[in-house]
Amino acid sequence: MFDDETATGTTLLRLAEQHATGVLLGDAGAVYLLDGEVVHAESPASPTLDVLLAAAGRLSPESWQDAVDQAGRHHQVGRFLVEQGRLAEGELEICHLGALFDAAYFALGPGAGQLRFRHGAAHWLGPIRPVSARTVARESRRRRELLDQVCPQPRLDVSPVARRCGSTATASCSARQQALLDLADGVRTPCTIAHLLGRPAYHVLVDVRRLAAAGLIGTPYDEEPLKPTPLPTWLGHAATAEEPDVALLRRLRDLLEARL
Numbered sequence: 001m002f003d004d005e006t007a008t009g010t011t012l013l014r015l016a017e018q019h020a021t022g023v024l025l026g027d028a029g030a031v032y033l034l035d036g037e038v039v040h041a042e043s044p045a046s047p048t049l050d051v052l053l054a055a056a057g058r059l060s061p062e063s064w065q066d067a068v069d070q071a072g073r074h075h076q077v078g079r080f081l082v083e084q085g086r087l088a089e090g091e092l093e094i095c096h097l098g099a100l101f102d103a104a105y106f107a108l109g110p111g112a113g114q115l116r117f118r119h120g121a122a123h124w125l126g127p128i129r130p131v132s133a134r135t136v137a138r139e140s141r142r143r144r145e146l147l148d149q150v151c152p153q154p155r156l157d158v159s160p161v162a163r164r165c166g167s168t169a170t171a172s173c174s175a176r177q178q179a180l181l182d183l184a185d186g187v188r189t190p191c192t193i194a195h196l197l198g199r200p201a202y203h204v205l206v207d208v209r210r211l212a213a214a215g216l217i218g219t220p221y222d223e224e225p226l227k228p229t230p231l232p233t234w235l236g237h238a239a240t241a242e243e244p245d246v247a248l249l250r251r252l253r254d255l256l257e258a259r260l
Helices: 007-017 049-055 059-073 075-085 089-107 131-152 175-183 189-199 199-212 242-256
Strands: 021-027 030-035 037-042 116-119
Touching: 007 021, 007 030, 007 131, 030 089, 037 089, 037 131, 049 059, 049 089, 059 075, 075 089, 089 131, 089 199, 131 199, 175 189, 175 199, 189 199
Parallel strands: none
Antiparallel strands: 021 030, 021 116, 030 037
């Protein structure tokens, strides 16, 4: 489990204490710091900010590329998008925080491997809403704990997933979960599906584990499906169910209000 005592957590927090500026690189991604605060993160497992914005219908790929071409060399793409009226400042901050936490979850997770720090490196996106390193570490830990509470089967996160033959409870699925099931062909992994759907990869991991706990999805290598849970809140829209998209927006709003 990722926490402040692991190698990745210790390295990140040490850099924060040193008010370091640069990029922390690992096998699963990169985390950018400015004066010790996290300003960006990216991972091959996580859809990038432009993919998320395009999937939401907020910014075309052409508009994004134009911003990169005009402002990327100055490390001010984010500022350019706001100044040109292509995105509202608050909208960009919330979307970017979502992408940052999503990528950091993978970049700082168990698959990070050996880390190295490149001093002075800056991302072409530019700083948008810095977040403390401790907040990033705490959020990554919270997310991992939530996945294990939903369904303690971490193999589901990295294996191809497939819809269970003969499963008939899909009427209880949300439209988001049904879209995931439609792409679960036994070849695609959850992160591949996230890129196809244009959704944060962690949100897809949550839904995969919920669907697995309900006996609707699994890996092609499972000898038998997981025992379905009788709890309807895994799939439904009851007020007590924690939908990852809604929960994330609530947490991002709180972070913005706290001016972290």
